Amino acid sequence: MNEFYQKYKETFKKYEKSDKGKARQRKYHNSPKGRKMLNKAKRKYNAKLKKQVFEILGNKCVYCGCIDIRCLQIDHIQGNGAKDRAKGNISTTLFLKIIRNPEKSKREYQILCANCNWIKRAENGENKGKIPAPIIKLPVFVDQNMRTFL
Numbered sequence: 001m002n003e004f005y006q007k008y009k010e011t012f013k014k015y016e017k018s019d020k021g022k023a024r025q026r027k028y029h030n031s032p033k034g035r036k037m038l039n040k041a042k043r044k045y046n047a048k049l050k051k052q053v054f055e056i057l058g059n060k061c062v063y064c065g066c067i068d069i070r071c072l073q074i075d076h077i078q079g080n081g082a083k084d085r086a087k088g089n090i091s092t093t094l095f096l097k098i099i100r101n102p103e104k105s106k107r108e109y110q111i112l113c114a115n116c117n118w119i120k121r122a123e124n125g126e127n128k129g130k131i132p133a134p135i136i137k138l139p140v141f142v143d144q145n146m147r148t149f150l
């Protein structure tokens, strides 16, 4: 396959750039198989960018130091996430923005784990009352006669 490709490389390239080639590619990308392939490639690309972004921003939650990448999120330091997202800064666009301008981005974004992110939102009132304020339960102790006291 590789040898074959090498031999006709120029021809293939020409075909890919031609209207016929482009139409064929479009057709493929719109087919279930092609869409699946595209999505897979997109996910892989996104994961690669995300890794770079996390490296720039320090790879751990700035509040508690959690390093489990599965629960780490990119947080807007000023809490203007909704506005930023409305501008189109989501997923790949956001990743590329951070990678292209790391120093500026470090002042705008930070990494928080999901827990710290929700706590920060609640404390800053960013959740618009969607999550009620936490009910803080004081520890209850039980004495020898099974009476509870605070």
Ligand SMILES: [Zn+2]
Pocket: 061, 062, 063, 064, 065, 066, 112, 113, 114, 115, 116, 117
């Ligand atoms: Zn945390």
